[in-house]
Amino acid sequence: MFYGAMKLSVGSSLKLVFRPWAEGLENIPEAGPAILASNHLSFSDSFFLPAMLDRKVTFIAKAEYFTSPGVKGRLTAAFFKGVGQLPVDRSGVRGAGEAAIRSGLEVLERGELFGIYPEGTRSPDGRLYRGKPGGLARLALRSGAPVIPVAMIDTEKIQPPGKVVPKLMRPGIRVGRPLDFSRYQGMDTDRFIQRSVTDEVMYEIMRLSGQEYVDVYATAAKRQLAEAEKAEKAEKAEKGEQAEKGEQAGGDGGDGKGREA
Known part of the structure; x- marks a missing residue:
């Protein structure tokens, strides 16, 4: 209920102020689990995408956002929980990856949408970088859920690094057709399969976004x-x-x- 109220508040504000456009929303199933694999241009990606969907989508976020002390810390934690983000301890690289997979599997087992950024971090220059195979591929192959490629458009231009006041402009979202990787069922530990799955998803994101691809x-x-x-x-x-x-x-x-x- 809190999520619905927060989404209504934040989502309505984003739509009113920035008027984002969206294509391919019909590719997101009305029910059942699915993985939304998106490029990552801006901190605001995790807000614009859920704002445009009728269904709840859960992302993971740094645990620090949920544990900061004081009134500001509590308000920040409440906000992130309200917009559907889960805390993950990223103190250890391997531990963070396993925690993210466990969190994603729990969300998918509930028949919900789970959002993930295969690049692992925001793009430093607006280009699309190589996807990390461990998280996305293992999550898709273990859960059996379809992977839906998503391209965020121009979100990095709204508030570039160093700018305090956001620029009023229309960002966009393109959603591709679901990708089925059931042919690789039971092969989630195979590194070659992980790379194949990830590269296929990244190609679709590149096609949707029009970004230059960098193989690093x-x-x-x-x-x-x-x-x-x-x-x-x-x-x-x-x-x-x-x-x-x-x-x-x-x-x-x-x-x-x-x-x-």
Whole structure:
């Protein structure tokens, strides 16, 4: 009931302010379990997608969102629970993956919709990155639920990094036809099958979104960007020090010895 009230409040506000458009909503079944596998461009993806659906869809979120202290922490936890997100402890990579799969299976066993981002993290530059096979494929093969590819469009442009005030524009959602992987039943531990399933889903997301595909993991791309940014800052700092030394040398008469009285 709380979910319904929160969805009505948040969903209605998002629709009124941003007027998102959607295509292919008929591909989402009216009943029964299904996995919604989406690209991930923005923090708001987990809000815009549920706002456009008649059915409840559950995503996972960092446990920190549910355990922060104080009034703000309690309000944040209530909000995330209200919009259908489940806490998952991500302190250990392997543990986080298993926890996400268990959470997803519980949702699917109840005959509900479970949302997952195969890239594992938000895209750092708007491109589509390689899907991680462990979560999506194992969840699909263990549950037997169909996988529905979803493409979020332009959500990253609403509030780019560093911007406080959101930009008023119309994001979009494209939903593809359900993908059936029952032919791989009982093979959820096979890494080659996991990769095959994931790549098939990522191809459909790419086709729906029109994004450029990058065959590396988004986490690796983020590390490379962070390292490049760090190197650039170090280079600027070094040039600044050299310029400062040059100015000091010029002030001493150009020979570094200073002027005689």
